Amino acid sequence: MRRGRHITLRDVAALAGVSSRTVSNVVNGYANVTEATRARVQRAVDELGYQPNVLARNLAQGRSGQIAVVVPYLDTPYFAELLQGIIRAARTRGYNVLIDQTDGDRAHERELITKRSHRLLFDGVIFSPLGLSQAALADRDPTLPLVILGERVSDGTFDHVGIDDVTASRQATEHLLDLGRTRVAAIGDQPYETGEAAQLRTQGFREAHRSRGLAVDERLIIRTPRFNRLDGATAMKHLLDLPEPPDAVFCYSDLVALGAIHTLIARGKRVPEDVAVIGYDNIEDGAYSNPTVTTISPDKEMIATTAVERLLLRIGSRTPPPGLELRAPHQLIVRESTAGRG
Amino acid sequence: MRRGRHITLRDVAALAGVSSRTVSNVVNGYANVTEATRARVQRAVDELGYQPNVLARNLAQGRSGQIAVVVPYLDTPYFAELLQGIIRAARTRGYNVLIDQTDGDRAHERELITKRSHRLLFDGVIFSPLGLSQAALADRDPTLPLVILGERVSDGTFDHVGIDDVTASRQATEHLLDLGRTRVAAIGDQPYETGEAAQLRTQGFREAHRSRGLAVDERLIIRTPRFNRLDGATAMKHLLDLPEPPDAVFCYSDLVALGAIHTLIARGKRVPEDVAVIGYDNIEDGAYSNPTVTTISPDKEMIATTAVERLLLRIGSRTPPPGLELRAPHQLIVRESTAGRG
DNA sequence: CGTGCTGTTTGCAGCGCTGCAAAACTGTGG
DNA sequence: CCACAGTTTTGCAGCGCTGCAAACAGCACG
Numbered sequence: 001m002r003r004g005r006h007i008t009l010r011d012v013a014a015l016a017g018v019s020s021r022t023v024s025n026v027v028n029g030y031a032n033v034t035e036a037t038r039a040r041v042q043r044a045v046d047e048l049g050y051q052p053n054v055l056a057r058n059l060a061q062g063r064s065g066q067i068a069v070v071v072p073y074l075d076t077p078y079f080a081e082l083l084q085g086i087i088r089a090a091r092t093r094g095y096n097v098l099i100d101q102t103d104g105d106r107a108h109e110r111e112l113i114t115k116r117s118h119r120l121l122f123d124g125v126i127f128s129p130l131g132l133s134q135a136a137l138a139d140r141d142p143t144l145p146l147v148i149l150g151e152r153v154s155d156g157t158f159d160h161v162g163i164d165d166v167t168a169s170r171q172a173t174e175h176l177l178d179l180g181r182t183r184v185a186a187i188g189d190q191p192y193e194t195g196e197a198a199q200l201r202t203q204g205f206r207e208a209h210r211s212r213g214l215a216v217d218e219r220l221i222i223r224t225p226r227f228n229r230l231d232g233a234t235a236m237k238h239l240l241d242l243p244e245p246p247d248a249v250f251c252y253s254d255l256v257a258l259g260a261i262h263t264l265i266a267r268g269k270r271v272p273e274d275v276a277v278i279g280y281d282n283i284e285d286g287a288y289s290n291p292t293v294t295t296i297s298p299d300k301e302m303i304a305t306t307a308v309e310r311l312l313l314r315i316g317s318r319t320p321p322p323g324l325e326l327r328a329p330h331q332l333i334v335r336e337s338t339a340g341r342g
Numbered sequence: 343m344r345r346g347r348h349i350t351l352r353d354v355a356a357l358a359g360v361s362s363r364t365v366s367n368v369v370n371g372y373a374n375v376t377e378a379t380r381a382r383v384q385r386a387v388d389e390l391g392y393q394p395n396v397l398a399r400n401l402a403q404g405r406s407g408q409i410a411v412v413v414p415y416l417d418t419p420y421f422a423e424l425l426q427g428i429i430r431a432a433r434t435r436g437y438n439v440l441i442d443q444t445d446g447d448r449a450h451e452r453e454l455i456t457k458r459s460h461r462l463l464f465d466g467v468i469f470s471p472l473g474l475s476q477a478a479l480a481d482r483d484p485t486l487p488l489v490i491l492g493e494r495v496s497d498g499t500f501d502h503v504g505i506d507d508v509t510a511s512r513q514a515t516e517h518l519l520d521l522g523r524t525r526v527a528a529i530g531d532q533p534y535e536t537g538e539a540a541q542l543r544t545q546g547f548r549e550a551h552r553s554r555g556l557a558v559d560e561r562l563i564i565r566t567p568r569f570n571r572l573d574g575a576t577a578m579k580h581l582l583d584l585p586e587p588p589d590a591v592f593c594y595s596d597l598v599a600l601g602a603i604h605t606l607i608a609r610g611k612r613v614p615e616d617v618a619v620i621g622y623d624n625i626e627d628g629a630y631s632n633p634t635v636t637t638i639s640p641d642k643e644m645i646a647t648t649a650v651e652r653l654l655l656r657i658g659s660r661t662p663p664p665g666l667e668l669r670a671p672h673q674l675i676v677r678e679s680t681a682g683r684g
Numbered sequence: 685c686g687t688g689c690t691g692t693t694t695g696c697a698g699c700g701c702t703g704c705a706a707a708a709c710t711g712t713g714g
Numbered sequence: 715c716c717a718c719a720g721t722t723t724t725g726c727a728g729c730g731c732t733g734c735a736a737a738c739a740g741c742a743c744g
Contacts, residue, residue, distance in 0.1 A: 008700055019724045024702065032722055054461050055406065056700035058396045059729050074426045075626070080417040087416070087443050096463065098408075101440045102431050119398050121438065213581075229630045262630045284417070287573045288604045290632045348731055361694045366732065374692055398730035401699050 006135075007050045027052060040316035067311060068098045068122040070112055072130035076228070076284035078253065078300075079128065082149070086126060093312055098122055104130045104226070113140040124311045130194070130226075145314035147307045153198030154323040159310040163298040163330040165197060170211070170290055172278050172296050173250050177212055179276055179338060181248035184209075185220035187235040187260060188227055188252025195256025201252050201280070220246055227252055228339025232259025240267055247275055248338075254279035254286045257293050261337065277337040291336035302328040357384035369394060371648045390474070409653060410440045410464040412454055414472035418570070419625035420595065420642075421470065427646025428468060435654055440464055446472045446568070448536075451616075455482040466653045472536070485532035487656035489649045496665040501652040505640040507539060508667040511546025512553070513674055514620050515592050517552055521618055521680060523590035526551075527562035527603060529577040530569055530594025543594050543622070550650050571593055574601025582609055589617055590680075595666055596621035596628045601637050603679065619679040633678035644670040 009027075013020040018037060018329070025033050026041040027050075033041075044050075058064050069086055071079040087097045098121065102108045109129055124145035129152060136153070140146070144159035153215030154160040176184045186205045192200035202221060209216045222238060224231035232251055236259065239246055251257035257279030264271050271277055271291050279286055306326055314320055336342075351369075355362040360379060363574055367375050368383040375383075386392075411428055413421040429439045440463065444450045451471055455478070461627075468488035468527050471494065478498070482488070488500040518526045528547045532540035544563060551558045564580060566573035574593055578601065581588055592608040593599035598620030606613050613619055613633050621628055624639030648668055678684070 001684045018699090020701080021725075022723060025723085028702090034722065037722085053462055053700050055397065055401045056729090057702075058702040059401050059699085059731090060703080061728070064397065074429070075419060075422040077417060077422075079698085080419075084416045084443060087441065088445075096440060098438060099425075099429065101426060103430075120395055135667065175694085229626065233630070258627075258630050262632065262634075263633045284571065285600075285627055288575070288600050290604065290607045292604075324346075348730085352730085362730090363695075363732080364693060367693085370732090376692070379693085395730050398699090399732075401701090401729085402733080404699070404733040 005050045006053065008053070008318075009050075010046055011052045012041065012044045015048060016041045016063075022060045031064065035233050048051065063122055063123050063315075065094065066096045066098050066122045067124050067126065067308075067315075068100055068112070069126045069128075070100045070102060070109065071128045071311035072102050072104045074099070074101050076255065077285060078255075079310065080282045081247070082128075082300050082304055085301050089305045089308035093308065095123075095308075095312065102130065104129070106136075110136040113137075113144060113146065123315045127312055134193070145311055146321070147311045147314070149303065149307060151200055156323040157320070159307075159314070159324045159326060161303050161307045161310070161326045161328065163296075163303075163328050165200035166204040166207065168203040168280070168296045168298075168330045169250070170208045171204075172280065173205045173208030175294070175332060175334070175338065176248040176250060176276055176278060177208060177214070179248065179272075181246075181276060183220065183244060183246040184248045184250060185239050185246035186250045186252070187222045187224060187232060187239075187256050189223045190225075191223065194207070198252055201250075205250055224252075226255065228255045229262070232256035233263045234259075236260035236263035237267075240269070245275075248272075248329050249275060249277050251277060251279045254281045254283045254293055254295055256280075257337065258285060258289055261289070261291070261293070272336070272338050272340055279337075282333055286335070291341070294335045294338040295333050296330055298330045301330045307324050308326055348395065349390045351392075351401040354383065354386045354390055354392045357362060358383045366405050376552070385394035405465050405657075406463055407436065408438045408440050408464045409466050409468065409471075409650075409657075410442055410454070411468045412442045412444060412451065413470045414444050414446045416441070416443050418597070418628060420597075420623045423625065424470075424642050424646055427643050428541045428650055431647045437465075437650075437654070444472065448472070448478075449604055452478040454556045455479075455486060455488065462492070466658045468649050468653055476535070487653055487662070489653045489656070491645065491649060493542055496667050498665040499662070501649075501656070501666045501668060503645050503649045503652070503668045503670065505638075505645075505670050507542035508546040510551065510622070510640075510672045511543040511592070512550045513546075514622065515550030516546045516553070517636070517674060517676070517680065518590040518592060518618055518620060519550060519556070521590065521614075523588075523618055525559065525562065525586065526590045526592060527564065527581050527588035528594070529566060529574060530591045531562045531563050531565045531583075532567075533565065540594055541569065543592075564675075566594075566598065570597045571601035571604070574603075576601075578602035582606075582611070587617075590614075591617060591619050593619060593621045596623045596625045596635055596637055599650040600624075600627060600631055601636070603631070603633070603635070613681055614678070614680050621679075624675060626676070633683070636677045636680040638672055639675045639677050640672045641670045657674035 009023045012023045023041050026038050035335055067090055090097050126147045128149040147158045148158055150162055151165055188198050189202045206216055222235040224235055237284040247261055251260055257277050261271055261277055264275055269275055279293045279295040281293045286293035286295050351362040351365045354365045365383050369378050407433055421507045432439050468489045470491040490500055493504055493507055494502055515526060528542050531544045537538055548558055564577040566577055591602055593602055599619050603613055606617055611617055621635045621637040624637045628635035628637050
């Protein structure tokens with residue numbers, strides 16, 4: 001299988017005239033090696049061009065040096081941008097990232113954290129679940145270090161990193177109300193078990209109305225199966241067909257917003273004059289679209305870094321630390337879809 | 343539920359009353375196992391909930407069961423969409439995908455295919471290089487199975503999968519000329535070693551003019567460092583500031599096109615009435631933007647599948663197969679940015 | 685009843701590394 | 715010169731699996 005012999009610890013040891021264990025100590029920078037031996041070994045390492053066999057090391061240590069990141073869809077810009085940060089953060093800490101895309105398949109999501117065999121491929125998982133039920137979470141491998149992104153309140157056995165969805169959504173809605181809009185719609189509600197994120201946003205949407213002393217027109221809260229362009233486009237069509245269509249829309253993702261805007265333009269509506277639109281996630285698309293999209297911008301870099309750090313902490317500790325609720329900051333970015341052209 | 347200790351082949355062997363080697367044979371579905379033993383072993387496997395240790399298997403076999411995919415940027419929709427296909431294709435063939443993002447760092451790209459230690463983490467690489475020089479390719483680990491995406495003619499030691507960039511670019515340009523446009527610009531040229539893809543597109547651009555008996559105005563060929571929105575936006579500004587601005591633009595990626603359109607709209611130009619725009623890649627954004635973007639659509643699914651298949655073939659064969667040039671089909675998709683609102 | 689054949693099962697070594705504990709060295713003080 | 719503590723180095727076992735070749739069937743045939 002191997003073409004050409006590899007250079008092993010033993011080869012180096014032979015050349016340096018020490019035991020292979022000592023070479024290992026040098027290579028790994030362990031303490032208690034005299035400068036003399038260290039130098040001698042180092043010279044042998046250089047001369048032979050020795051490079052450690054990661055597989056063997058992993059087997060011996062019972063760890064893999066890899067973490068898995070599980071996302072529903074890779075081509076969703078939000079996940080792609082987040083992933084980018086995670087990969088960067090993991091690499092600087094000596095970890096490789098294994099990407100798993102579930103295609104929103106719940107069975108697959110479940111299997112990933114349940115099956116033991118995977119356990120050896122990665123030391124921990126950062127999970128951005130689409131439809132992970134509480135049950136699946138409950139009967140997961142309890143030794144698997146886990147950090148969850150998006151919305152899913154921690155039960156104390158894992159960390160959860162996200163932004164304050166309720167507050168952010170309230171701010172988004174208030175922004176629309178502050179423009180003087182009176183019929184504000186919401187696109188993206190998911191009133192069932194696996195739609196926690198959506199529900200928190202709906203909650204913020206309601207709170208904004210309440211705080212202004214306004215009633216929510218339930219017909220203006222539209223459910224969507226996911227948060228992509230098509231969902232936004234379809235939902236917007238439905239809204240425009242109402243007897244009293246909205247004059248503003250809070251979309252639960254920027255993709256939804258882009259889809260909604262697409263429909264509005266196609267129907268000859270002006271954005272924001274006829275209908276103001278706000279999104280969520282601050283993906284790059286929204287900064288270049290026509291019109292550009294007002295949005296809630298979560299601090300993705302911070303989410304990524306925090307997730308990786310907490311996970312590695314979990315991996316590193318004998319007794320798992322308590323599961324934390326970690327909040328990254330967010331901010332409202334106002335662009336043309338609510339403010340109009342400059 | 344056993345905590346701590348894993349269940350090994352030996353445990354199963356003991357329970358089934360056979361040797362561990364036989365259990366291995368059963369688990370791996372090797373031939374020459376009688377139905378009786380197979381059943382007995384299987385029962386033991388099920389009873390104990392045995393799951394093989396991938397690490398150990400890999401070490402013993404000297405392979406990792408993983409392939410690496412190297413892309414410059416994850417948040418470029420084109421790569422994300424491609425990756426999605428690659429991950430899917432690899433998984434169905436029992437391979438995991440390790441993602442490496444180079445951030446366009448050439449040193450990193452180089453190191454990835456040069457360093458031997460990585461060799462053990464993955465059995466092969468699918469590479470979408472940004473700036474991989476011929477030299478770096480030349481002194482790579484010659485035993486590393488390699489498939490390259492994008493533009494980079496094979497030197498016979500690896501496979502190359504892509505579409506026919508010259509033809510596609512010629513078609514794109516001809517489409518603009520067919521609309522009666524007389525001053526067609528090109529955004530994205532990269533006339534230096536690592537810009538092969540760009541150069542092929544420029545070549546197609548020129549061929550289209552030649553085939554129509556038209557001269558190319560060199561001032562209308564704009565260089566950009568990359569192919570993203572910002573590049574497109576900047577280049578378009580430059581073009582609009584020319585004494586005789588173009589009435590059509592061939593952009594070397596959809597992102598560039600979206601950036602260019604952004605600038606056009608901001609400057610009060612109508613698309614396509616004043617300036618027609620065509621992109622390249624057919625990313626989802628272009629189907630929902632305002633206006634929607636005419637584009638060259640490569641068959642991404644086919645590119646992904648082909649790349650994975652060729653790579654696994656390479657990994658599997660003792661004597662490496664000859665490096666092939668593989669062409670996936672493409673097609674022109676006409677949308678609003680050249681055809682106007684239907 | 686041995687001989688050869690095919691098909692099935694097994695034992696052993698070893699992939700290349702690290703954990704562990706013992707061994708071999710220091711150097712110090714009595 | 716010995717006992718003792720501290721530092722450095724070593725040997726060995728073993729992580730859990732598979733490659734290899736040998737051992738052992740079972741069967742047909744002479």
